[in-house]
Amino acid sequence: xxxxxxxxxxxxxxxxxxxxxxxxxxxxxxxxxxxxxxxxxxxxxxxxxxxxxxxxxxxxxxxxxxxxxxxxxxxxxxxxxxxxxxxxxxxxxxxxxxxxxxxxxxxxxxxxxxxxxxxxxxxxxxxxxxxxxxxxxxxxxxxxxxxxxxxxxxxxxxxxxxxxxxxxxxxxxxxxxxxxxxxxxxxxxxxxxxxxxxxxxxxxxxxxxxxxxxxxxxxxxxxxxxxxxxxxxxxxxxxxxxxxxxxxxxxxxxxxxxxxxxxxxxxxxxxxxxxxxxxxxxxxxxxxxxxxxxxxxxxxxxxxxxxxxxxxxxxxxxxxxxxxxxxxxxxxxxxxxxxxxxxxxxxxxxxxxxxxxxxxxxxxxxxxxxxxxxxxxxxx
Amino acid sequence: xxxxxxxxxxxxxxxxxxxxxxxxxxxxxxxxxxxxxxxxxxxxxxxxxxxxxxxxxxxxxxxxxxxxxxxxxxxxxxxxxxxxxxxxxxxxxxxxxxxxxxxxxxxxxxxxxxxxxxxxxxxxxxxxxxxxxxxxxxxxxxxxxxxxxxxxxxxxxxxxxxxxxxxxxxxxxxxxxxxxxxxxxxxxxxxxxxxxxxxxxxxxxxxxxxxxxxxxxxxxxxxxxxxxxxxxxxxxxxxxxxxxxxxxxxxxxxxxxxxxxxxxxxxxxxxxxxxxxxxxxxxxxxxxxxxxxxxxxxxxxxxxxxxxx
Numbered sequence: 001x002x003x004x005x006x007x008x009x010x011x012x013x014x015x016x017x018x019x020x021x022x023x024x025x026x027x028x029x030x031x032x033x034x035x036x037x038x039x040x041x042x043x044x045x046x047x048x049x050x051x052x053x054x055x056x057x058x059x060x061x062x063x064x065x066x067x068x069x070x071x072x073x074x075x076x077x078x079x080x081x082x083x084x085x086x087x088x089x090x091x092x093x094x095x096x097x098x099x100x101x102x103x104x105x106x107x108x109x110x111x112x113x114x115x116x117x118x119x120x121x122x123x124x125x126x127x128x129x130x131x132x133x134x135x136x137x138x139x140x141x142x143x144x145x146x147x148x149x150x151x152x153x154x155x156x157x158x159x160x161x162x163x164x165x166x167x168x169x170x171x172x173x174x175x176x177x178x179x180x181x182x183x184x185x186x187x188x189x190x191x192x193x194x195x196x197x198x199x200x201x202x203x204x205x206x207x208x209x210x211x212x213x214x215x216x217x218x219x220x221x222x223x224x225x226x227x228x229x230x231x232x233x234x235x236x237x238x239x240x241x242x243x244x245x246x247x248x249x250x251x252x253x254x255x256x257x258x259x260x261x262x263x264x265x266x267x268x269x270x271x272x273x274x275x276x277x278x279x280x281x282x283x284x285x286x287x288x289x290x291x292x293x294x295x296x297x298x299x300x301x302x303x304x305x306x307x308x309x310x311x312x313x314x315x316x317x318x319x320x321x322x323x324x325x326x327x328x329x330x331x332x333x334x335x336x337x338x339x340x341x342x343x344x345x346x347x348x349x350x351x352x353x354x355x356x357x358x359x360x361x362x363x364x365x366x367x368x369x370x371x372x373x374x375x376x377x378x379x380x
Numbered sequence: 381x382x383x384x385x386x387x388x389x390x391x392x393x394x395x396x397x398x399x400x401x402x403x404x405x406x407x408x409x410x411x412x413x414x415x416x417x418x419x420x421x422x423x424x425x426x427x428x429x430x431x432x433x434x435x436x437x438x439x440x441x442x443x444x445x446x447x448x449x450x451x452x453x454x455x456x457x458x459x460x461x462x463x464x465x466x467x468x469x470x471x472x473x474x475x476x477x478x479x480x481x482x483x484x485x486x487x488x489x490x491x492x493x494x495x496x497x498x499x500x501x502x503x504x505x506x507x508x509x510x511x512x513x514x515x516x517x518x519x520x521x522x523x524x525x526x527x528x529x530x531x532x533x534x535x536x537x538x539x540x541x542x543x544x545x546x547x548x549x550x551x552x553x554x555x556x557x558x559x560x561x562x563x564x565x566x567x568x569x570x571x572x573x574x575x576x577x578x579x580x581x582x583x584x585x586x587x588x589x590x591x592x593x594x595x596x597x598x599x600x601x602x603x604x605x606x607x608x609x610x611x612x613x614x615x616x617x618x619x620x621x622x623x624x625x626x627x628x629x630x631x632x633x634x635x636x637x638x639x640x641x642x643x644x645x646x647x648x649x650x651x652x653x654x655x656x657x658x659x660x661x662x663x664x665x666x667x668x669x670x671x672x673x674x675x676x677x678x679x680x681x682x683x684x685x686x687x688x689x
Contacts, residue, residue, distance in 0.1 A: 075482070125674045135415075136620045137673050139613075140666035147663045275613070279489055286486050334497035340490030341472050348479030 037196045048308075049192045053264065055304040056199035057257050062284045062300040063206045063293070064253025069282065070291035070354075071219060072246035073226030075135040077278055078122070078142025082251035084149060084273035085118050086111035086258025091165040091268050092158075104171045108259050115255025116248040118145075123247035127240055142278055149270040164269025171198065171263035179266075195264055202260070206253060210293050213249070222246055223291075287343055289350030298352055307336050382523030387646040388639060389521075393530045393599065395638020396537035400592035401615030402622070402630040403544065404585030410561040410625035411581055413481065417488035418468055420612015421495035422461050422586050426593030427603040428499055430457040431508050438511055446513035450598070457590040464495075465586025466579055474575070492609075499605040510601045533595050540588060541631050547584075548627060557581060561625070610662075614641075617669050623682020632680060641665045 040048045061083060068076045089111045093102045122141050126134055153161030170179035170191075178198055179191035213219045221242045224232035233239050262268050280303060288299020310332040343351070401423055408416045430453035437449045444452075472491045476484045517528040548554035559567040560577045568574045596611060597603040614637060622633025644664030672680065 125670070129673060129677050133620065133624075133673055133677055133679075136617065137670050140617070140669050143613075144663050144666050147660065151659050283486055283489065286482050290482070330497065330501055333493055334501065337490045337493030337495075337497065341487050341494065344479075344483045344487040344490065345472075345475045348476060348483035 033200060037193045041193070046190070046192065049190075049196060051305060051308050053192055053195050053199055055301050056196070056203045057261055057264070058281070058284065058300040058304050059203050059297050060199075060206050060257040060260075061254055061281050062288075062296045063203075063210050064250040064257070065281050066210065066250075066285050066291065066293070066296045067213065067222075067253070068246050068250035070285055070296065071214070071222040071226065072243060073222075074243065074246060076138045076247075076250070077135045077275070077282065078138035078140070078145070079250070079254060079281055080273045080275075080278040081122075081142040081145035082115040082118055082254035083258040083261070083277075084145055084270075085115045085251075086255030087262040087268050087273070088149060088159060088165070088258075089114055089255070090259035090262040091168045094169040094263070095165055096167050097160060097165050101169055104169075104259075104263060105173070108256055111255040111259040112252035113255070115258070116252040119247040119249075119251025120244050122251075123244045127243060139275065139278075142273075142275060146270050146273050146275075149273070159270075162270060164267060164271075165262075166267050168262050168266050168268070170266065171195070171260065178263075199260065199264075202256065206256075207293060207297070214293070218242065218245065283340060287340070287350055289352040289354060292350075292352055292354035295350055295352035295354065299350070302351075306339070307332055310335055383646055384643075385522050385524035387642045389524055389526050389530065391639035391642035392635060393533050393638070394642060395618075395635035396534050397592050397595050397599070397634075398611075398615050398618045398638050399631045399634025400537050400540065400588045400595070401611060402619040402634045403541070403627065404589050405612075405616050406619040406622070406624055406627060406630040407557075407581050407585050409619070410627075411557070411564075411578060412473070412477070412484075414473065414484050415488060415616065416468075416473075416582075416585075417485070417612070418472075418491040418495055419585065419589060420608035420610075420615065421492050421499070422464055422468075422608070423589040423593040423596070423611055423615075424499060424603070424605065424608030425464055425495065426457040426461045426590030427597035427607065428503050428508070428593075428605070429460045429590075430454055430594045431510060431597060431603050432503070433457070434511060434513070438513055446515070449513060450594075454591065454594050457594055458587050461586040461590035461593075462583045465582040465589075469579060469582040474578075492612075496605060496608065503605060505605065508597075508603045510597050510603065512601075514598070529598060533599060536591070537595070540591065544584070544588070545627065553577075553580065614665065617665060620679055621669055621672055623679030626679070626681045629679055629681035636680075637665055637668075640668050644668075 037049045037052060040052055061079075064082075065076065065079045068074050068079070090104075090107050092098055093100045093107055093110075094104070095101075122138065126137050129137055149159050150162050152159040153163075159165070170177050172178060176182075178194045181191060182189045182194060221232065221237045224235065224237055225239055225242060229239060261272075284299035284303045285296050286299070287303065288297065289295025313331055313335075401419065404419045404422070405416060408414060408419070430450075433453040433456045434449055437444060437452060468491055472487050473484060476487055514529065519526050519528075519531075546554075548557060556567070556572045556577050557580070559570065559572055560574055564574055567577075592611075593603075593608075596607065615634065618633040618637040619630045620633070621637055622629025622631070624630075641661055641664060645661040648660055648664060
């Protein structure tokens, strides 16, 4: 596995150095991504296009968390709270609940902004904390947000409590609503297909932003803080502002995804934003390869698609043994947990580690020990 | 005043359970610097095993006394959880001891999901009731009520904690554990079998978790495959509150968290003029935690950590 991945990578480098080939590959990728909902819809059914939409949402979420955890090295276990903020902002301002129907192009920036402010609210008091202490505080923050969302239906009904908000307006540009079926040039696009293209465009935008950030002054400052905060400060980096910026940027990504989620789903409740969701998003980036955008995307797609694919276990049992021994839905999470353990045991740096981490994970054991000591502060 | 006493008693009982679970987190963290996410699930397994044994014995018509049945259930739970703790460390954590910590964290999360769903497959999704085989006696102290079960829970956890402290401070094994926590490599050079010590740490933690699990299910009269999650979360919070890695800190943190929670739940309505009700209990716990960590990032009894580059 290791060897094949490495040779694959070499091919990739060779391939990338040839510009014409690279353009060709990008073109092929673009065609594939455009055709993907139709291919999936025809081969596997409409349900899978919906899963594709969710995969794109999770890519956006994971890219945001990657900024906080992957770039800046701030372990955040309450990340889903920002997703919730974005989703609830959208839901409350575009649903019959308050009888407000603001347009989506106004709500998304608002959601990003509000989530960013929440990010700073979380970041400011926790600047001195590191590693696991930061993790547990962010976890507490996430839970606090969720509990408030659950209980703020009395005495004034703000969030509608555990029932959640219903009948949320779909994402729409003027008359063009994304959840209706449209026909262009004789091709019919059902709602989930148009959503796919919207999410794809936004996900690409976020990938672009992440890539540009990675190679910017700010991105290098984040990496410096991750590797050694004291040294970074000595180099003249304003660690306070840069850390707050990481929290705010990551949170605003989540705020946008949250708004999209609310509009796409049409219904949200506090249960969608529990700790488990935060953990799943964290698993996506660790599994895929922290700090590496391709890895993060791979992780997000895998962890969205894999649990869904496990629904076929029932059919598999039927096929193999002629009857269903264990309900597929019950077995799904069990296998999911097992897969997490196995992947981490065999590829602890993730499936596609970033260049920096791959170097750190070189064959030399001492490099490994060094990495262990420097990653997230750790050795006391 | 009687509400205060009552909530204080409830808080202390809850807190002593939290403390027992928190010890498992803190001991493992002290040695491996790993958040053992699966620890809450070990607690849940303790409760489930105990209930299964109680169900089998009470239904068998052997005419055993209620307290003996519960005791047998407790022993079975401890035995199963000890082997579970040992297996978890051996299978999931040991191969990852030299890899980055986030990888180990994800493994721990995976283990937690795995155990939870395993329990769901074995015992189903329904709540399991603790059969009323123990006689309940109520005592009145200063206007508050305390049951024999509550007294028993507090006394047993006190005994266990004292025992653990003695074990760690006074015995050869305890000294080896402390040495391993301080510097694994050096401890190995001094002739300590580090692997064995780590295994023993997991086993002791799991045994305490089993006792706590049985206590929780007896106290609330219920057990559920999902119960380990929030319990583990609170216990870990307690461990951090006291200063993670610190044994006495976990005990203090557990008790404090229990008391804060029940006092908070009891008074939050009056304090906010009825705006916030007792269902904000969990918010209260987390809020205090954040406050403590912001003011004193190393926890109440944790040593101030000098940052090393």
